[in-house]
Amino acid sequence: MTSAPGRRSSIFTRLLRHGFTDPSAAERLLDSPELAAVRDDPVLLDALGRAADPDLALLGLVRLLEAQDGHTARQELLDTLIAAKPLRDRLLGVLGASAALADHLARHPTDWQALVTYEPRDLHPGVEEFERGLAEADDPVSLRVAYRRCLLSIAARDVCGTIEIAQTAAELADLATATLRAALALAAAAAPEDAALCRLAVIAMGKCGGHELNYVSDVDVIFVGEAVNGADEDKALRAATRLASHLMRICSETTVEGSIWPVDANLRPEGRNGPLVRTLASHLAYYQRWAKTWEFQALLKARPVAGDLTLGAEYVAALQPLVWGAAERENFVADVQKMRRRVVETIPATEIDRQLKLGPGGLRDVEFAVQLLQLVHGRADASLRSGTTLDALKALATGGYVGRVDAAQLDDAYRFLRSMEHRIQLYRLRRTHLVPEDETDLRRLARSLELRTDPVATLTREWKRHASVVRRLHEKLFYRPLLDAVAALATGEARLSAEAARERMVALGYADPAAALRHLEALASGVTRKAAIQRTLLPVLLGWFADSADPDAGLLNFRKVSDALGKTPWYLRLLRDEGAAAENLARVLSAGRLAPDLLMRAPEAVALLGDGDGGLRPRSRAALEQEMLAAVRRADNAVQGVTAARGVRRRELFRTSAADIVGSYGTESQPAEADQGALVDLVGGAVSDLTAATLAGTLRAVVREGWGDTLPTRFAIIGMGRFGGHELGYGSDADVLFVHEPRDGVDEREAAEAANKVVSEMRRLLQIPSADPPLLIDADLRPEGKSGPLVRTLTSYEAYYRRWSLVWERHALLRAEHVAGDEELGRRFIELVDPLRYPANGLDDEAAREIRRLKARMESERLPRGADPKLHAKLGPGGLSDVEWTVQLTQLRHAAREPGLRTTRTREALSAACAAGLISSDDAAILDEAWVLATRVRNAVMLVRGRAGDTFPTAPRELGAVGRYLGYGPGHAGDMLDAYRRTARRARGVVEELFYGGA
Template identity: 45%
Template sequence: MTMPTRADDLTHHLARLGFARPQDAARHLTACALDGEALHRVAAACAEAPDPDLAAAQVCRWIAITGRVPSSTFLQRLAAVLGLSTSLGAFLSRHPEQADLLRDGSALAKPRTRKGLSDAALRALHTDEDPRIALGIFKRRELLRVACRDLAGGTSVEEVGRELSFLAEAALRAALVSLEEELPAPAGARFCVVGMGKLGGEELNYSSDIDVMFVFDAPGESRGESKGESLGVAWASRVAEGVLSRLAATTEEGQAFRVDASLRPEGKDGPLVRSLASYRAYYERWAKPWEFQALIKARMVAGDQVLGREFSDLVRPFVYPERLSPEAIREIRSMKARAERVLASKGVAVREVKRGPGGIRDIEFAVQLLQLVHGRRDQSLRSANTLEALAALAHGAYVGDDDAADLAGAYRFLRKIEHRLQLAQERQTHTVPENEARRRTLARSLGFRDTPTRPALEGFETEWRRIQALVRRIHEKLFYRPLLERFAQAPALNPDAAQERLGALGFRSPGRSLKFLGDLTSGLSRRAQLMRTLLPVMLDWMADSPDPDLAVSTFRDVALRVGGNSAALAALRDSPPVVELLCRVLGTSKLLGEYLLHVPEMVPALADPRTLQRKTREQMLAEATETIEWRGDPSARDSAIR
């Protein structure tokens, strides 16, 4: 294709390609003194970028600096990144040679490993550069590679978050290794860095703070024998301060990472480093429920691995205690509500993809609350990663398959929005801009394009609003699930003591009842998994009925009759009051148990409040008439009436 070279013709051509400011783009292109073929390639590549005008400005600046016009594939990759990110555009202006990593398709085809990134970070620190500058260059070079892979498509949100987390870990490990070389440890002293938040969950964004806590141990610390500030404390404090300085210092390369240590005990008012004994003392006496919720994400990311495991062992019983108090659940719910009110008062809730209604926090809080309640007995739920925990909740029948799939898809969509927002200027933001042009760029970066029937921006905003409504609906169902406090208080049912407990609860034949419970909970079916979840609270409900033995035997028969009926299982999982009602009714009336065995479809109907509403004589007559009038056979009419 011949590219027009006259200024007016070029401007009109660029306007047809979709440039919003074609005169400016034409000026950038002509300033590069490109021949017709090169001009065409550059214009075409920039036209496909999220923001064609920004791409033209930044690509042409790179060409002017280097005097090179990239090959077509290289150019497409460069334009895609520079058509969204001004921060990476500035980085390539300072270090134009770093763009060459976009040449090698094989190097971009797969993610780098944790070890590969750690080795590269260490090599960067052993150059002649100031270590703070070296880490900044290393971080943005890798950010350029990840962004290129991400914007090209085919890279999952999980993979992007994992690579960005590996990158932060690599910088932390390199900084720690270099500091330990400069500051030798006192005899027997150990130190490690615990990742929290998105770092702990391997879910970092392009501009996330990296949340950390610092742990040390030294002779005498574990037994509380240290007097005053020991050598171990002084050394560990210097190391921790050095890590913060090396990663968070502002240089001509900006900050490598913003490091936030405020999730530690007592926050910014507390000591920067603590021993294991000090962490234990704080969590035993002073910690709030939200602090234990935050520890779901705790993961050792740098330093002494044995010490990291000891810290994990220490905090696990606090995160997943034998019984979780109802006050803890209420406090977590109240904290979430307070945060929403604060956001609403600022007038940005509707544009917030993280904290607004139907946002990322709705998914995270619902998942984490279910982890706190059910993870005490089910270790498969104890993942620091949101999507892994959600998958485990679905596998264990704590969340329905459809709800879990919807939340997982929504989480990926919302996190992708968050990634694009932060990549643009490498700023920690979660707010979709008010400016229409910037929202259009966001939509294009997510793959939305104008069609004959709908602009890209409309397509994006329609899908985003659909996702928000979906997430909010499922969040409210899970986060405010009825009787969740009862599940939190229910103790685990120890098989060895189960028969004794049944006897204590008033079951006349505990051995026989135990067999019936085994029929309900054995195996890998969804029904069995769900019954294992419900069992600890079901026993109390059955024990409160007039005949607990009748309740357990009839409930067993009804549950087996229901089998894998998805509607019935959903009613039992999502509506614990239905389970409570069944336990009490089946332990009261043998007749009603026999009825449910013949009409198992009544089980899901019990979740509908209208089912149990009082009916007038006229309503019952009308329903009876409707039931039999179309049946011609008398025996069929008799059966229907029964």
């Protein structure tokens, strides 16, 4: 026989193992007379151990046994408890999760029998079953008791997992419905004369209306009244008001049995200042004239639940068109977003981190995001018109308005957070949305959610994880840029109906409306999810295409990209979800030929148009070179390596051109780039870096195939012209010099042969026919020009420049900069040429006259016959050549004394000349403006036509597209040309003084 101390030690250990936190108190309770017959039954201890709070469950069980009426009743409860597992799990589950329901059972000790009947998983009570459960209540007190008994059965199914959270919330809403009906019946019975005068409909709002009620919550309602049998309307409304007021008191007032829940009618027109009951006509008049945006959002969940259900249905039917047209109100989306922000701002700072409902990442974030999407898209898609958050979320995902992964994550997070909220409220049956701080409360909460390993830490981690997901997706969905654009569309427009579609296309500026409609039909017809997403995107995209000079090309290009990426799951999701991706794509596809052509050859580059992972920000030269060298290493031969490098170049040219277009056009959320010089610098730097990286990759591919790891001679590439100046345009050639130096022990002839072979092979590989923009290597600025060798040793360069260099070569070397190959050799070359390009004694008059003669000859020989010189961006008066030669003449004269002038970049040198007092600030500003404008004209021509050019196009659409890029709207091409002439004329005046005046 076990000794008493031994037995206590054994029980103590078992209690700890089963999750009791106060085993001494539990042991005393187990030793109480009420449990004498079952204290050693392992079934009971195991069942208690499964409860959220075993200590609370045991205490509740003892209290319930103590409350039984005599030994027989107590024994019946114990026998049933031990024999019937469903009852055992339900009763102890409730007692371990809810002190409030334990109190109820202690006051009403026979109500445990409501848990005896086992219901299969697929059988759940609805409004009628709950009405039967409340039928015997004939006064407010008995109604409260009956209500708690019904609540007990819901809680039992909930804590045992027989029903999941959505079904629990739906059952709670059905119980509320039955309770409202019972309360109205009591009110009508108390005042039959009032009931005879009026029809009264009770409309559930909020969570009750949405079939997603909490355990403890205000039940939001709106009352609608009408006169019956010819009764006076005023008398009928007063009678209806008395009935409604009595119903509210029955549910809200506190008695010895507590209260049921507050009935809140403040969502009615004019809130608490408005009449409690209105006629249907009065409601309709208010919503048509005075209602605010939030009131339509609230009506989304309106559902008739009690009283005259026919009148209630008439109310909902009358208001539905207003609800689903609310998104057309001015500033609708912004108003909803502001309202959500105001809610967050009202949360006390001490509570915000514990708020499950209202705080960032809380339940309201999910609900507001879902409701906003419903109201915007539900006008044209009736499948979205559910008042239940999770059902609406599922419909949004099915319809393609929300990504499946996003919807699944939101669904999971919402269910978890609602489960937390339910279990917190269930404990005391108090209306709260704050996560407790007490360790015991947190432990019980975690165990009620089946988080039993390190429960408090696990609960905290899971809660924060879900809240983080909600916050991220709320920001993504709730502030989605497309929403404003979709909301601004008329309903018929959003549906893309065929009716008047041709006129619509013509009005938007589509030159071939029939072709446009064929594209729309191909993209948006059918019942697939892809078509559904396209139907959401296209109305907005059509407007953005129409904001360009060639809407037809934009739509056609969009169809081509969509066809190419149609089976790619991320494509439409990106456009729908990721920031300004859709608008960026629309701008890019309708701005000309270059960017769309690049995109067609690499459609996956659409991903760059989103906001994440760098988006349209050009990558650094180091990152580009690293990627290209890695691609070359993976290739089997030089041809494949250079092909891979050209693929990177294609993608990055698209990135740069897209950034240029978006910055020039602007978006609805981001205006056009005010500093046009910044866009010029962005393009020039990005294209120059990309060209340098491409040459580095090509050089590596050639050396790797011909010589393995090491070339017999050191080899460097020097950028010249716009390349060296970081000012390349989309179609610029790469002006370069090649320099080499034999390695120790290598014969000079062998080294020269290797260097010449490298140059020859690089040029061959880069000239292999391709649809990509060409990358031509031009080495004509080398010593002796086309007559000289392509590549020289550093010693040969030194000898040539010392003995034979001409003024034009010193002038050309102002742009020299090492761009690829051996860095040490490149540095030494730059050190070699610095004294030539920055002469210590400046420039004598004869050399200055020679430079002027060279410029005049270049312009007379190279200006195309028949071209209007005043509109030639490169060689015309006030064009690039004028500004650059003026700046370079200043550098040759003064760079030896002014270090700021020792730069290869035109705008930097111009700024330094101004800072040094060599050029006035006014003159510098005029030259800078002209240079930036001329550069943008050349970039625009390449973007629009897909081929390089120095003059404005003559075709009206192309000229209009250049104008749009430069910030001129439709019909203002003439203004653009006048502005160019005016800017160039002012610049030419400065050039005449500074370059030709001999200053």
